[in-house]
Amino acid sequence: MTNRGQIRARCFTAGVLFLPLLLVGCAVIFVSSYDEVTDQQIQDAAKTTEALIGDVLVNRTSYNQHAKDYQEIDGALGALEMRAANYQKNEAEIDLIQKLRAAMRNLQRIHKEIGPFRQAEAEGVRSLFRSLIHHELSKKRSAGIGGPTQ
Numbered sequence: 061m062t063n064r065g066q067i068r069a070r071c072f073t074a075g076v077l078f079l080p081l082l083l084v085g086c087a088v089i090f091v092s093s094y095d096e097v098t099d100q101q102i103q104d105a106a107k108t109t110e111a112l113i114g115d116v117l118v119n120r121t122s123y124n125q126h127a128k129d130y131q132e133i134d135g136a137l138g139a140l141e142m143r144a145a146n147y148q149k150n151e152a153e154i155d156l157i158q159k160l161r162a163a164m165r166n167l168q169r170i171h172k173e174i175g176p177f178r179q180a181e182a183e184g185v186r187s188l189f190r191s192l193i194h195h196e197l198s199k200k201r202s203a204g205i206g207g208p209t210q
Contacts, residue, residue: 092147094203098140099196105136106189109164113182116171123172130168137161153195160188 112129115121141157144150163184170177 092144092150092153092199094196094199094205095143095147098143099200101136101140101143102189102192102196105133105140106193108136109133109185109189113185116176117179117182120176122176123168126171130164130171133164134161137164153192156188156192156195160185160192163188 108129112126112133116126137157137160141154141161144153144157167177167182167185170181
């Protein structure tokens with residue numbers, strides 16, 4: 061083998077040996093990392109929302125009795141949206157939060173203009189909260205935090 065041939069063979073061998081090390085050190089991340097504060101804020105907003113929905117469905121309470129709750133929930137979701145925007149690859153979470161805010165505003169409008177809403181009218185908000193919570197749990201699991209929950 062000539063000098064050039066030996067150099068090429070060594071470069072090829074080094075490349076073949078180095079490539080697996082390079083690939084092992086690279087991880088492709090499709091979503092943002094888990095954030096415990098965001099997770100807790102989602103849980104808090106869901107709890108406040110469920111209390112509101114439950115009270116309206118069971119007791120047929122008026123909009124005026126929950127006007128401050130709607131403001132609190134909208135503010136919490138707005139803060140969540142701002143926090144989520146600070147993370148890269150978090151478009152799915154931001155989209156869910158925006159849809160949830162819109163659904164909450166629609167529910168608020170129904171409650172204010174028509175009166176106490178029905179369970180079917182609240183289901184969109186509940187479904188979006190479930191999706192958002194599931195999204196956070198997925199990020200938590202992918203981060204290796206906590207075990208499977210029942």
